[in-house]
Amino acid sequence: MKPIKRFALVLGDQLDLHGAALRNFDFKTDMVVMIESIPEAQYVCSHKAKIALFLSAMRHFAQNLTELSYPLAYIKGSPLSIVETLKEKMIQEGVTELICIEPGEWRLKQQIGELARELSLRIEMREDDHFYCSYQEFAEWAADKKELRLEYFYRLMRKRHNILVDSQGNPEGGQWNFDQDNRKPYPKKGPGIIEAPVLFEPDLITKEALEFVNATYPNHPGSLDHFQWAVTRTQALEALDYFVEYRLRNFGMFQDAMWTDTPFGWHSILSSSLNLKLLNPREVIHAVLQAQKKYSLDLSTVEGFIRQILGWREFVRGMYYLDMPKMAQDNYYKHQRALPQWYWSGQTHMACMKDAIGQTLQYGYAHHIQRLMVTGNFALLAEIVPSEVCDWYLAIYVDAIEWVELPNTAGMALFANGGRFTSKPYIASGAYIKRMSNYCDSCQYKPDVRFGEKACPITTLYWNFLIKQRNQFESSPRTKLMTANLKRISVEDQKSISEHAEHLLTHLNEL
Ligand code: FAD
Ligand code: SF4
Numbered sequence: 001m002k003p004i005k006r007f008a009l010v011l012g013d014q015l016d017l018h019g020a021a022l023r024n025f026d027f028k029t030d031m032v033v034m035i036e037s038i039p040e041a042q043y044v045c046s047h048k049a050k051i052a053l054f055l056s057a058m059r060h061f062a063q064n065l066t067e068l069s070y071p072l073a074y075i076k077g078s079p080l081s082i083v084e085t086l087k088e089k090m091i092q093e094g095v096t097e098l099i100c101i102e103p104g105e106w107r108l109k110q111q112i113g114e115l116a117r118e119l120s121l122r123i124e125m126r127e128d129d130h131f132y133c134s135y136q137e138f139a140e141w142a143a144d145k146k147e148l149r150l151e152y153f154y155r156l157m158r159k160r161h162n163i164l165v166d167s168q169g170n171p172e173g174g175q176w177n178f179d180q181d182n183r184k185p186y187p188k189k190g191p192g193i194i195e196a197p198v199l200f201e202p203d204l205i206t207k208e209a210l211e212f213v214n215a216t217y218p219n220h221p222g223s224l225d226h227f228q229w230a231v232t233r234t235q236a237l238e239a240l241d242y243f244v245e246y247r248l249r250n251f252g253m254f255q256d257a258m259w260t261d262t263p264f265g266w267h268s269i270l271s272s273s274l275n276l277k278l279l280n281p282r283e284v285i286h287a288v289l290q291a292q293k294k295y296s297l298d299l300s301t302v303e304g305f306i307r308q309i310l311g312w313r314e315f316v317r318g319m320y321y322l323d324m325p326k327m328a329q330d331n332y333y334k335h336q337r338a339l340p341q342w343y344w345s346g347q348t349h350m351a352c353m354k355d356a357i358g359q360t361l362q363y364g365y366a367h368h369i370q371r372l373m374v375t376g377n378f379a380l381l382a383e384i385v386p387s388e389v390c391d392w393y394l395a396i397y398v399d400a401i402e403w404v405e406l407p408n409t410a411g412m413a414l415f416a417n418g419g420r421f422t423s424k425p426y427i428a429s430g431a432y433i434k435r436m437s438n439y440c441d442s443c444q445y446k447p448d449v450r451f452g453e454k455a456c457p458i459t460t461l462y463w464n465f466l467i468k469q470r471n472q473f474e475s476s477p478r479t480k481l482m483t484a485n486l487k488r489i490s491v492e493d494q495k496s497i498s499e500h501a502e503h504l505l506t507h508l509n510e511l
Contacts, residue, residue: 138318376413
């Protein structure tokens with residue numbers, strides 16, 4: 001047997017047999033390296049289901065590699081970080097050449113670069129072809145823009161990739177965006193019967209991963225009782241087929257709707273498969289376009305879904321690389337309060353927060369509006385320090401990888417970068433949550449009461465936020481309208497709101 005000359009590193013979120021790491025693989029002199037690092041799940045205290053998903057998907061992928069006769073070093077349960085483990089392995093085997101795909105996470109990319117310098121490695125860091133837009137393309141697009149806005153980037157992506165455009169490059173249906181049609185609440189009586197998403201019973205490999213997680217991370221948050229995530233490409237493809245066949249038709253209209261005991265709504269539940277690279281966004285968009293033809297689906301639904309993948313997903317990734325490491329440190333409003341303890345337990349009296357956090361602890365999943373307008377909205381209004389909020393999101397969702405989590409949390413939900421890519425903070429009072437859900441029906445608070453015992457904390461903190469930021473909001477045309485309603489609240493009531501808010505802010509753990 002010839003000695004190994006080169007390692008091909010495959011990270012836990014790069015699980016594609018046709019991915020760039022395995023391109024031109026030399027079976028005689030190359031070896032695939034995969035590393036399970038225990039501290040990797042501890043630098044934020046990850047949800048048990050998130051750890052189990054990564055481990056199970058990695059182990060299934062390793063099994064595929066072995067079946068295909070790839071030489072493989074699969075390192076289980078390393079007490080070191082990924083890069084320290086890799087370093088040890090390279091020194092041990094005397095290997096000085098490394099192929100890898102650019103890690104999604106900025107920190108890991110820096111660390112691999114440092115390792116390459118330290119060991120004088122010959123390194124080939126290949127582009128991740130699981131995205132439509134490379135970092136370089138995004139940086140070129142951003143370079144001459146005064147304002148970095150999703151809408152213009154998305155239009156460019158539509159034209160460049162010929163998706164929902166006519167031969168002249170105009171949008172199908174005459175408009176680029178059907179967002180206004182995609183914001184409906186469920187009917188008053190509730191969502192009715194929703195086709196449940198396809199779920200996968202744990203096989204032997206998954207069961208072993210679940211046991212390992214329970215034994216190794218006993219004090220981590222979240223439950224493993226409902227673990228039914230796709231852990232292989234075959235399963236991810238099945239989930240995609242099922243979604244386009246049965247659930248896509250109602251995705252658009254009810255995209256923002258929330259309802260108790262309805263954790264998944266009509267959403268696709270594909271983010272973890274996309275982020276682990278079990279699916280390629282191109283095949284997801286292809287499947288959606290095929291379903292549009294087959295079932296004559298509404299353009300608003302199809303456009304609404306494609307905007308998430310071709311628009312937001314690509315856009316936030318570009319922004320992440322453009323703005324790191326600053327993005328992780330920004331704190332525009334200089335908020336310094338600690339994250340309430342109940343974010344980790346769901347034990348709060350606020351029905352909306354209890355439901356969104358409760359399902360998150362159960363499944364490691366909440367949909368976009370729950371993340372943005374419930375848990376995110378509260379964190380901004382409650383003046384929580386962005387780094388603690390971002391750590392929570394990174395820990396608690398099965399699809400959380402920093403390149404997609406951080407821009408959504410710091411940039412979109414918390415406005416921590418002062419509106420680098422959003423025109424104004426996403427804030428709302430209890431009235432919005434009442435309109436979009438049934439949460440308020442079972443809550444001890446009243447969404448339209450602004451102060452006093454019955455007041456909805458979200459409503460009180462919303463008006464308090466506007467009172468505090470009034471001067472600044474009024475100085476900008478983008479936010480001027482947000483404070484208009486303040487004029488309808490008497491000076492005495494504004495004082496009562498501020499006093500009640502101060503009490504809430506100093507007793508956040510008791511809410
Ligand atoms: P669907 O609603 O069915 O949407 C389809 C797909 O579009 C998703 O699978 C996802 O790949 C993509 N998508 C939708 N919205 C976004 C978005 N804003 N940014 C990037 N991609 C998007 N998404 C993650 O994948 N990982 C995260 O860690 C993450 N953290 C978030 C944190 C906050 C505060 C917010 C507001 C959003 C976050 N999102 C994150 C985006 C979005 O909430 C999830 O992608 C979505 O809820 C996943 O569920 P789904 O697959 O059912 O998505
Ligand atoms: Fe949430 Fe306020 Fe409604 Fe209660 S009343 S569910 S806290 S929005």
